[in-house]
Amino acid sequence: MILQDEAAAARLGAALAQAAKPGDVITLSGPLGVGKTALARGVIAALGHDGEVPSPSFSIVQPYEDLDPPVWHVDLYRIENPSEIEELGLDSAADAILLVEWPERAGAGIWPDALRLSLEFGQNGDRNLTAQVPPAWVGRWPPR
Numbered sequence: 001m002i003l004q005d006e007a008a009a010a011r012l013g014a015a016l017a018q019a020a021k022p023g024d025v026i027t028l029s030g031p032l033g034v035g036k037t038a039l040a041r042g043v044i045a046a047l048g049h050d051g052e053v054p055s056p057s058f059s060i061v062q063p064y065e066d067l068d069p070p071v072w073h074v075d076l077y078r079i080e081n082p083s084e085i086e087e088l089g090l091d092s093a094a095d096a097i098l099l100v101e102w103p104e105r106a107g108a109g110i111w112p113d114a115l116r117l118s119l120e121f122g123q124n125g126d127r128n129l130t131a132q133v134p135p136a137w138v139g140r141w142p143p144r
């Protein structure tokens, strides 16, 4: 799927927000600056958050508890060892939608039911998105 610009990422995020259910995990992979946060921002804004959506690169976990369902926006870039993941308390997000940038930092095998989205840089400043769709997301991806 081609995402022409940041507005297209926001639209896809909004569609994902409609498709997602409490407890869902959506991972966002791809190189620095490819647009992972832009997609997360689309989800969070579409659920009614009307403030800023800062990149959680430093906070690592940014919860949006006021949304229905709540969203936890997570950026694992600064995690150096998968064992650090346990300290983040992500288990308490069971009824939230978990959006995870840099999921590779958590090691393999975590979040087996996650919708795994990967972004890469396209030719003309656009972005190319591919999805690994688990059984739980069949019929929900691509969202409309």
Ligand SMILES: Nc1ncnc2c1ncn2[C@@H]1O[C@H](COP(=O)(O)OP(=O)(O)OP(=O)(O)O)[C@@H](O)[C@H]1O
Binding pocket: 003, 004, 005, 006, 008, 009, 030, 031, 032, 033, 034, 035, 036, 037, 038, 039, 055, 057, 075, 101, 125, 126, 127
């Ligand atoms: N689909 C898109 N097409 C073109 N530009 C985009 C798109 N999505 C985001 N951008 C632009 O790319 C830049 C980086 O976006 P963003 O911060 O979302 O990347 P990121 O993948 O979250 O980076 P990081 O790895 O640092 O967290 C921003 O300037 C944003 O406007």
Ligand SMILES: [Mg+2]
Binding pocket: 036, 037, 038, 055, 075, 101
């Ligand atoms: Mg980011």
